[in-house]
Amino acid sequence: MLKRSASLALALSVVIFGVPTQANDGGVLVLGGTGQLGIEIVKDLVEAGEKVTVLVRPTSNRDKLAGLDVTTAVGDILSDADMEKVFTSVPYRVVIDASGQANGGDQTYYEKSQLVISKWAAAGKVAQIILHGAVGAGDSAHMMIMENVPEYQRVSIGSKSKAEDILKGSGVAYTIIRHLTLLPVETKESGRARLTTNQMTVGAVTRDGLARLTIGCLNNPACFNMTFHAVDDDVILSGRYETMWARYRTVLKPYVFEARDQPRKMD
Numbered sequence: 583m584l585k586r587s588a589s590l591a592l593a594l595s596v597v598i599f600g601v602p603t604q605a606n607d608g609g610v611l612v613l614g615g616t617g618q619l620g621i622e623i624v625k626d627l628v629e630a631g632e633k634v635t636v637l638v639r640p641t642s643n644r645d646k647l648a649g650l651d652v653t654t655a656v657g658d659i660l661s662d663a664d665m666e667k668v669f670t671s672v673p674y675r676v677v678i679d680a681s682g683q684a685n686g687g688d689q690t691y692y693e694k695s696q697l698v699i700s701k702w703a704a705a706g707k708v709a710q711i712i713l714h715g716a717v718g719a720g721d722s723a724h725m726m727i728m729e730n731v732p733e734y735q736r737v738s739i740g741s742k743s744k745a746e747d748i749l750k751g752s753g754v755a756y757t758i759i760r761h762l763t764l765l766p767v768e769t770k771e772s773g774r775a776r777l778t779t780n781q782m783t784v785g786a787v788t789r790d791g792l793a794r795l796t797i798g799c800l801n802n803p804a805c806f807n808m809t810f811h812a813v814d815d816d817v818i819l820s821g822r823y824e825t826m827w828a829r830y831r832t833v834l835k836p837y838v839f840e841a842r843d844q845p846r847k848m849d
């Protein structure tokens with residue numbers, strides 16, 4: 583409840599003080615809004631009073647959307663024709679991309695999907711795209727010991743790098759929010775989840791924390807054409823995540839840990 587109130591206040595402040603909404607405002611389109619991260623974002627947007635459209639596939643399970651004041655648009659992100667229809671039917675102000683593929687899915691999805699999303703968002707004069715990405719993508723690749731990263735993650739990180747480049751070249755104001763470890767939905771944020779431009783800031787973050795941070799970037803010029811890392815230093819880790827830092831030692835370069843000794847000073 584505290585989190586929702588805080589996110590509401592933050593969202594209202596950016597709606598009031600952020601970029602003026604367009605006269606013909608189709609609201610916010612959420613891609614991946616039936617997913618675990620996406621639904622948290624959708625709920626926060628609804629609470630903030632936004633006009634929300636969730637993209638669903640014909641096969642999507644819509645149970646989590648029940649009772650929420652949202653519109654749905656049907657289509658597959660990888661279908662150029664579907665996305666043309668979605669983006670030319672409604673003048674969306676902001677697109678939030680929380681879509682993704684589970685382990686086992688096509689991990690080159692991210693570049694393929696962003697080609698379609700960026701193209702039609704630009705054509706539809708969308709004012710901002712917020713993309714959820716991965717630490718290790720783009721200019722954060724130097725931090726990783728890639729040969730130690732499992733194959734499917736290596737492919738997905740590479741694809742997310744390409745997706746970042748495609749988005750940056752679209753001409754639409756972008757906000758890239760990278761995460762390293764996304765915690766299970768049952769784990770709730772500490773209240774201190776944050777975005778930083780300091781790449782040495784790594785760790786875990788919850789889906790509800792990410793949703794709050796996403797809403798804070800909505801229409802917010804401070805987030806335009808920016809790439810952030812999201813982290814919750816104070817979240818309580820449990821289960822297999824308790825050994826997360828030992829795993830990080832195998833996939834992150836030693837200098838990340840040296841820099842991380844003073845994380846607050848470096849932010």
Ligand SMILES: NC(=O)c1ccc[n+]([C@@H]2O[C@H](COP(=O)([O-])OP(=O)(O)OC[C@H]3O[C@@H](n4cnc5c(N)ncnc54)[C@H](OP(=O)(O)O)[C@@H]3O)[C@@H](O)[C@H]2O)c1
Nearest residue numbers: 614615616617618619639642658659660681682762763764
């Ligand atoms: N760093 C980490 O530890 C970590 C861990 C997990 C995820 N992630 C990343 O975080 C983001 C969200 O993850 P999540 O676990 O919350 O996602 P999720 O629950 O797997 O949901 C994925 C969403 O994407 C949608 N989607 C996939 N392909 C689509 C397509 N072709 N057309 C339309 N929609 C499509 C799915 O729709 P349907 O409902 O139709 O399937 C679903 O809504 C992703 O970028 C993911 O890679 C990071």
